[in-house]
Amino acid sequence: MTTSFLTVDETKHIATLAKLDLDEKEIQKFQKQLSETLGYVQILEQIDTVKLKPTCHVSDKTNVYRKDETETPLTVNETTKNAAQIQNNYFAVPSISTK
Amino acid sequence: MTLNYLSLSEALKGIKEKKFSSPDIWRDCQKRIAEIEPQIHTFVSIVDEPQIGLPYAIKDNFCTKNWRTTASAKVLDNFIPPYNATVVEKLSQANCSFLGKTNMDAWAHGSSTETSDYGPTKNPWDLNRLPGGSSGGSAAAVAADLCLFAIGSETAGSIRIPASWCGITGLKPTYGRVSRYGLIAMASSFDCPGPMTKTVEDAALIYEIIAGHDVHDATSLSENIKPINLKSCPSLRIGLPKEYLGENIEKSVKTKILEAAKLLEKQGHHLQEISLFDPKFAIAVYTILQRAEVSSNLGRYDGIRYGRNRAFFGEEAKRRIMLGTYTLSAGYYDAYYLKAQKVRTAIMEDFKRAFQEVDVILGPTSPHTAPLIGSSFNNPMYGEIEDSLVEPSSIAGLPGLNIPVGFADNLPVGMQIIGPWLSEERLLELGHQFQQLTDFHLQRPKL
Numbered sequence: 001m002t003t004s005f006l007t008v009d010e011t012k013h014i015a016t017l018a019k020l021d022l023d024e025k026e027i028q029k030f031q032k033q034l035s036e037t038l039g040y041v042q043i044l045e046q047i048d049t050v051k052l053k054p055t056c057h058v059s060d061k062t063n064v065y066r067k068d069e070t071e072t073p074l075t076v077n078e079t080t081k082n083a084a085q086i087q088n089n090y091f092a093v094p095s096i097s098t099k
Numbered sequence: 100m101t102l103n104y105l106s107l108s109e110a111l112k113g114i115k116e117k118k119f120s121s122p123d124i125w126r127d128c129q130k131r132i133a134e135i136e137p138q139i140h141t142f143v144s145i146v147d148e149p150q151i152g153l154p155y156a157i158k159d160n161f162c163t164k165n166w167r168t169t170a171s172a173k174v175l176d177n178f179i180p181p182y183n184a185t186v187v188e189k190l191s192q193a194n195c196s197f198l199g200k201t202n203m204d205a206w207a208h209g210s211s212t213e214t215s216d217y218g219p220t221k222n223p224w225d226l227n228r229l230p231g232g233s234s235g236g237s238a239a240a241v242a243a244d245l246c247l248f249a250i251g252s253e254t255a256g257s258i259r260i261p262a263s264w265c266g267i268t269g270l271k272p273t274y275g276r277v278s279r280y281g282l283i284a285m286a287s288s289f290d291c292p293g294p295m296t297k298t299v300e301d302a303a304l305i306y307e308i309i310a311g312h313d314v315h316d317a318t319s320l321s322e323n324i325k326p327i328n329l330k331s332c333p334s335l336r337i338g339l340p341k342e343y344l345g346e347n348i349e350k351s352v353k354t355k356i357l358e359a360a361k362l363l364e365k366q367g368h369h370l371q372e373i374s375l376f377d378p379k380f381a382i383a384v385y386t387i388l389q390r391a392e393v394s395s396n397l398g399r400y401d402g403i404r405y406g407r408n409r410a411f412f413g414e415e416a417k418r419r420i421m422l423g424t425y426t427l428s429a430g431y432y433d434a435y436y437l438k439a440q441k442v443r444t445a446i447m448e449d450f451k452r453a454f455q456e457v458d459v460i461l462g463p464t465s466p467h468t469a470p471l472i473g474s475s476f477n478n479p480m481y482g483e484i485e486d487s488l489v490e491p492s493s494i495a496g497l498p499g500l501n502i503p504v505g506f507a508d509n510l511p512v513g514m515q516i517i518g519p520w521l522s523e524e525r526l527l528e529l530g531h532q533f534q535q536l537t538d539f540h541l542q543r544p545k546l
Contacts, residue, residue, distance in 0.1 A: 020417055041435065054440030078181035082177070
């Protein structure tokens with residue numbers, strides 16, 4: 001099935017939203033595969049859901065509270081030991097603005 | 100017999116009677132691993148030095164303090180967690196130590212273990228076949244007797260499917276019954292840790308250790324754990340859903356399931372044909388919800404605080420992130436995500452209705468036995484089709500137990516027992532009763 005639920009341009013746009021750097025071959029492949037999958041899930045249209053409430057969670061829990069007590073937190077060293085780059089005990093992030 | 104072949108309960112008995120000690124079991128497990136691991140590739144990492152506790156294997160998506168944890172994904176190739184998952188902590192308090200982190204589909208995205216960024220695990224029953232997934236390494240480690248028991252995690256099928264294809268016992272508990280703290284998040288409204296064992300008796304032992312409320316997981320349930328009495332199983336009304344035994348089920352698998360059901364009937368249980376929501380709708384619901392939750396959960400990987408950057412995602416992860424991003428994006432949310440959440444309600448209500456008629460539901464775990472390696476490639480919905488019979492109960496958050504019920508062409512056939520919310524004790528009692536009457540769970544692959 002090659003119904004285009006998704007165009008190549010839309011596929012590129014989604015990749016940008018998802019911060020994925022895809023090459024042209026991947027875009028082509030995903031455009032086709034995602035269209036197929038979106039085609040499959042259309043079967044849900046067969047089910048009348050007008051009277052149904054959405055379930056985002058299977059248990060009937062609503063608000064969950066805990067005591068306002070602190071625990072011993074991880075140390076700075078433990079927290080940052082996996083970071084690509086740290087500076088003065090902070091995570092170093094790529095620059096997002098220019099001077 | 101060397102000690103790695105023991106079940107957990109046999110090991111505990113032997114230690115109590117001072118016939119051997121934990122280090123003796125470790126030695127035999129390590130010897131076995133050295134022999135077998137090169138053939139089946141079960142582990143991402145192996146602990147070299149024997150530890151004090153009883154040796155178990157754990158899926159590599161559980162955080163282990165100061166021990167590399169990858170979720171079989173290259174993005175986390177260098178990740179060393181600074182804390183333990185609650186499951187690991189609880190097992191440690193119960194005197195169990197992990198001997199290795201098992202291979203899985205990368206990020207647990209799959210039903211084959213061949214989407215692992217570190218290569219596939221092979222099925223100990225036939226090295227040309229898949230072990231199932233995503234907890235394929237854990238299932239293979241138990242089936243090949245590399246450990247006493249293993250821990251897996253299930254989102255929709257990831258414990259039950261590999262347990263079925265590898266011929267072991269696997270329990271997927273009720274959603275929230277076992278803490279997800281320290282389990283690398285895949286689809287948070289589904290994810291569920293559980294035991295993968297040689298017997299139902301062992302699954303019950305491990306379940307009692309790992310279940311329970313955890314302040315670190317707000318979705319964990321605070322209800323008391325019901326006592327499990329394996330010595331007796333009350334007479335149950337057993338439902339056989341016709342939608343789970345249709346034409347798409349391999350004939351030999353269907354035969355074994357019906358034989359198992361008949362055997363249970365002889366023990367005084369009542370069999371009854373029932374009808375459930377067609378699983379094809381569950382596949383669509385799961386595909387939408389799981390991808391959406393994946394795109395959100397994998398959004399955190401930026402290569403800044405831990406792990407490597409997004410260029411390291413494998414193909415399957417990228418595909419799932421893309422679909423989830425699309426269905427959650429402006430203009431499509433109502434058509435896909437909201438619609439799927441509404442059908443999720445319909446599936447849950449359908450199970451509630453069914454459990455007014457019957458106490459438990461029996462069916463095949465998988466439509467067939469273990470397929471050949473390579474089967475999952477070039478099929479973007481492979482996992483969903485494979486998991487069609489386990490997805491409905493996962494969507495509803497229900498517990499399910501896989502037990503081996505025979506063989507077809509020398510490959511194990513698995514049966515699932517699904518129960519209502521928090522009915523683990525009922526599933527385990529029935530599963531144990533079956534294992535007292537049969538020896539399928541005692542058979543071992545020739546390796």
